[in-house]
Amino acid sequence: MTKIIGLLFVLMLNYGVGQVPSPQTQKYNRILFKNGSAHIGNGNYIHNSVLAVENGKILFVKNALTYQLNESDWDTIIGLNGQHVYPGFIAANITMGLTEIDAVRATRDFNEVGQINPHIRSLIAYNTDSKVLYTVRTNGVLVTQSTPRGGLISGASSVMAMDGWNWEDAVYKADDGIHINWPKKYNRSGWWAEPGKDDANEKYNKILAIIYAFFEEAKIYSDIKSPDKTYLKLAAMKSVFKGSQRVYFHADFAPEINDIIDFSRHFKLKFPVIVGGYDAHLLAARLNENNFSVMLGRPHALPKFEDDLSYTNYHKAAELSRLNVPYCIQSAGDMEVMNARNLPFLAGTAWAYGLSEEEAVASISLNVAKILGVDDRIGSLEAGKDATFFVSEGNALDMRTNKVSTAMVKGRFILLDNHQIQLAKKYAKKYDLKEFEP
Numbered sequence: 400m401t402k403i404i405g406l407l408f409v410l411m412l413n414y415g416v417g418q419v420p421s422p423q424t425q426k427y428n429r430i431l432f433k434n435g436s437a438h439i440g441n442g443n444y445i446h447n448s449v450l451a452v453e454n455g456k457i458l459f460v461k462n463a464l465t466y467q468l469n470e471s472d473w474d475t476i477i478g479l480n481g482q483h484v485y486p487g488f489i490a491a492n493i494t495m496g497l498t499e500i501d502a503v504r505a506t507r508d509f510n511e512v513g514q515i516n517p518h519i520r521s522l523i524a525y526n527t528d529s530k531v532l533y534t535v536r537t538n539g540v541l542v543t544q545s546t547p548r549g550g551l552i553s554g555a556s557s558v559m560a561m562d563g564w565n566w567e568d569a570v571y572k573a574d575d576g577i578h579i580n581w582p583k584k585y586n587r588s589g590w591w592a593e594p595g596k597d598d599a600n601e602k603y604n605k606i607l608a609i610i611y612a613f614f615e616e617a618k619i620y621s622d623i624k625s626p627d628k629t630y631l632k633l634a635a636m637k638s639v640f641k642g643s644q645r646v647y648f649h650a651d652f653a654p655e656i657n658d659i660i661d662f663s664r665h666f667k668l669k670f671p672v673i674v675g676g677y678d679a680h681l682l683a684a685r686l687n688e689n690n691f692s693v694m695l696g697r698p699h700a701l702p703k704f705e706d707d708l709s710y711t712n713y714h715k716a717a718e719l720s721r722l723n724v725p726y727c728i729q730s731a732g733d734m735e736v737m738n739a740r741n742l743p744f745l746a747g748t749a750w751a752y753g754l755s756e757e758e759a760v761a762s763i764s765l766n767v768a769k770i771l772g773v774d775d776r777i778g779s780l781e782a783g784k785d786a787t788f789f790v791s792e793g794n795a796l797d798m799r800t801n802k803v804s805t806a807m808v809k810g811r812f813i814l815l816d817n818h819q820i821q822l823a824k825k826y827a828k829k830y831d832l833k834e835f836e837p
Contacts, residue, residue: 420533422562425811427475429453434463435479435790440486440764440779442757450484452786455810460780482804485760485795486779487541487787488746489558489767490739491694491729492647492674495543496525496532496559498736510549515613517577518635519554521545525566531736533817536561538740539789539803541813542571544771546578546731551610553578555635556647558771560787562808572773576645576672577636582606584654594705607658614666642669645772651677651696651703660689672770674729677703680715683722692725692770697732698745710752716762717753727767747796759796786810 430452437448437460449466451458451473470476499506508524525545541561547554555574563569584603589595617636620626638644646668648659656673660682663671669690673679676693679686686693695715702711719726728749730742742763750759768778777787786807793800806813827833 420814420816422564422568423812423814425455429458429473430475430477431468431473432477432479432484432790433468435482435484437484437780438486438757438760438795439781440761441781442755442761444757448484450780450788452807452810455786457780457782457784457786457788459782477805479790483791483793483795484780485539485789485791486764487777487789487806487808488539488742488763488795489542489544489727489771489778490535490540490742491544491727491767491771492546492556492731493543493729493735493739494546494548495535495561495736495739496527496529496545497521497547499526499529499531501734501736509547511547511554514550514609515552515632516547516550516554517552517617518631519547520557520574521547521554522557522559522566522570522573525557525559525569527563527565527569530818532561533814534737534819535740536806536813537803537815537817537820538743538801539791539795539806540739540742541787541789541806541808542777543739544575544767549580551580551582551606552613553580555644558773560808562811562813571776572771574638574644575771575773576647576670577639578647578649578674579610581610581648581650581655581659584652584658611662611665614662618666639668640666645670645672645770647672647674647694649674651675653678653681656682657685660685660691663689663691670772674731676719676726677715679724679726680718680722683719683724686724687722692727693719694727694729694770695719697730698728698748699741700732713748713752716749716759720754720758725766725770726762727770728762729767741798743795743801744798747798750796756796 432450435448437445445462447463448460449463450460494509497509511519543559544556545559546556555577558572558575560569560571582603583600585597586600587597617633618640620633621637621640639646650656650659672692674694675696679693698712700712716728728745730738730745746759746763750756765778768774776785780788789803789806792802792804795801803815
C-alpha cells in the first residue's frame with residue numbers, strides 16, 4: 400500500500416539523534432518526490448517536477464504537468480509543495496573529515512612529515528564521526544573531496560560522501576588525484592593593506608628540478624611491469640601515468656601556471672587541474688588547448704594585488720565560463736572545514752556577479768563532479784545517478800532562504816540535526832524565543 404506522506408513526517412523520522420548520529424536504514428524502495436522546483440545541475444530547471452528514486456538511484460526527473468501519477472506504483476510519495484530540489488553540493492579541495500578543531504593538533508590529520516608524499520592517502524584517515532560533517536550538510540553540502548596538505552607533493556585525495564558508517568561506506572572515488580603545491584616564482588612582502596616589493600624566488604628552479612626529477616623517476620618505474628622491489632612513493636604515481644588519476648597543481652599566478660602547462664605537456668598528463676587559479680582567465684587559451692580544468696579559489700577572499708577591484712574574486716567564475724574553461728568553485732583557506740557550509744553562498748555571489756542561477760548551481764555540483772571524475776554517479780539530478788540530493792524550502796544559494804528540509808545520500812535519508820541546532824533549540828526554549836527556534 401502506498402504511503403502518501405508530507406515532508407514533516409520524513410523529518411520526524413530523522414530527528415531523534417545522539418551526539419554522533421548513525422546512518423539511516425533505507426525504508427522505502429520506490430519513492431516519488433512531487434511538486435518540487437528541480438535545479439538539475441546541468442543548466443536545466445523544471446519549475447514543477449516529479450523526481451523518482453528506486454533502490455537508491457534516480458529513476459527519472461520529469462515535468463509534473465506531463466506526468467500521470469499512479470499512486471499504486473510507489474511505496475512512498477512525498478509532496479514538496481514548491482520547495483527547491485538540488486543535487487548534493489560538492490566541497491572540493493578541503494580537509495573535511497581530516498580535521499576537527501584547528502587549534503587542537505591531535506585532531507588534525509592532513510599534513511604528513513616530508514616533502515614528497517604521493518603515497519599518503521586521505522581515504523583511510525577520513526572520519527565519518529566528525530561533528531563538523533553534520534553542520535556542513537545541513538546547508539546541502541553532501542559530498543567532499545577530502546584533501547591532504549603540506550610538502551611539495553601532499554598525497555592523494557578521495558571523493559567522500561558526508562554520510563556513512565566508515566570510510567569504506569562513504570567513499571565515492573578512492574585516490575582520485577595527486578596534489579602538488581607548486582612553488583612560487585616570486586616572494587611577496589608586506590601585507591594586503593601595505594603590499595611590499597615582489598622579489599624573485601631564488602629557490603624556484605631548484606624546487607622545480609626536484610619535482611621534475613621525481614616525475615621522471617616515477618614514469619620510468621611505472622613502465623616496469625614487475626619491479627624487483629616495491630617503492631611506495633613511485634608505485635603511488637602509476638595511475639597518473641596510466642591516465643586514470645588526476646594531478647592537482649595548487650597555484651595562482653600566470654608565471655607559475657605557464658610553467659605548470661609546460662610540465663603537464665612534458666609528461667603528457669591526461670587530467671591536469673589548476674587549484675586556485677587567480678590568473679587562470681589570463682591563460683584561458685593555453686589551458687583549453689592542454690585540457691586543463693580550474694578549481695577557483697574562494698570567491699569571498701581579498702584581492703591579491705593592490706590595484707585589483709574589490710570584487711575581483713566575485714566574477715572570476717563568470718569570466719572562466721565566458722572563456723569556456725572548465726571550472727568549479729571551492730572554499731579552501733582559513734577555517735575551511737567549518738566554512739564549507741557557506742559553499743552555496745559562494746556560488747550565490749558568483750551568480751550575482753555574472754553567472755546565471757543554473758550556472759551557479761553547476762559550479763558546485765556537476766562541474767565539480769566532472770573535474771573529479773565522478774559525474775557518472777553524482778552532480779546532477781539525472782536518471783541512473785545516485786540519489787544524492789536535497790530539498791530546500793527556498794533558494795539554496797541565498798543565505799536568507801537556504802533551509803534544507805530533507806536530503807538523501809546514496810539513496811538513504813540522512814539526519815539533518817547537528818550540535819548547533821541542538822543548542823539553538825535548547826536556549827530558544829529556555830528564554831522562550833520562538834522566533835529563533837530552528
